[in-house]
Amino acid sequence: MSWIKPVLREIFGLFVDDVSFAVPILVWLLVVAVAVLPLGTSANWVEPLLFLGLAAVLMRRVLSRTAQTRRR
Amino acid sequence: MRLARALLGTAAALALLTLLVGLLGTTLAWLPLPIIQVVIGGLLLLFGLRWLSKAILRAAGVIPLHDEAAAFESQTKTMLHQGPPARWNKIAFAATFQNTMLKGTEVVFIVIAIDACGRGLLLPTSVGALAALTLVAALGVVIHRPLARVPENALKFVVGILLAAFEPSGSERDSPGLARIGQI
Numbered sequence: 001m002s003w004i005k006p007v008l009r010e011i012f013g014l015f016v017d018d019v020s021f022a023v024p025i026l027v028w029l030l031v032v033a034v035a036v037l038p039l040g041t042s043a044n045w046v047e048p049l050l051f052l053g054l055a056a057v058l059m060r061r062v063l064s065r066t067a068q069t070r071r072r
Numbered sequence: 073m074r075l076a077r078a079l080l081g082t083a084a085a086l087a088l089l090t091l092l093v094g095l096l097g098t099t100l101a102w103l104p105l106p107i108i109q110v111v112i113g114g115l116l117l118l119f120g121l122r123w124l125s126k127a128i129l130r131a132a133g134v135i136p137l138h139d140e141a142a143a144f145e146s147q148t149k150t151m152l153h154q155g156p157p158a159r160w161n162k163i164a165f166a167a168t169f170q171n172t173m174l175k176g177t178e179v180v181f182i183v184i185a186i187d188a189c190g191r192g193l194l195l196p197t198s199v200g201a202l203a204a205l206t207l208v209a210a211l212g213v214v215i216h217r218p219l220a221r222v223p224e225n226a227l228k229f230v231v232g233i234l235l236a237a238f239e240p241s242g243s244e245r246d247s248p249g250l251a252r253i254g255q256i
Binding site: 006007010011014015016017021022025026029054057058061062065066069 | 115118121124125177178
């Protein structure tokens, strides 16, 4: 049964290997769902907004990792 | 003999993973679809964006590309030191079982997620996953070397985009998954 712990760790690691990357993604989803949708925003705006926020999170991640690597 | 033990380890892990898919797929079918869409959609985003960010960083040279040949050499050395030749059959079984379980959990999640959000897709996605596993196992048996020439990063790039962009089927134009979060 020694294989259970590595499998559970792997399952968690599928979704979160860096909390500073995972949290902004979830926060943006909540912001769009809780703050934007109830305003009655047209669906034509919600999806691009969702995309832009997630793209910004992804870009921030790539840039910060690049900066970290350069500093070493 | 050791090859047979290794394949048996893979088969055992595969049987367990198949059971997991059947169990989870059936259980999720009882839950309300909007909740599944929200939870699975969020998890798919985390999973897909994680793969995408790593693929971008590897393509940009910020982190090194995965070297399958080096990983194979390292694992071989580790296993050779784990015990006398008399134990190698057990080691072969244990190693393939654990590795198949570890990597198989990613596949199980993708299969479950696609079925949960687009009902009735469990069989085709499972068949696709099984076909891929069979191909890789057959190549391993025939070639007897790590698959170092597969464009792994390009594949991960494409899969990352597909998973992050996956939209639950039957969704209305106003993103019902997100609307459900708002309602809750």
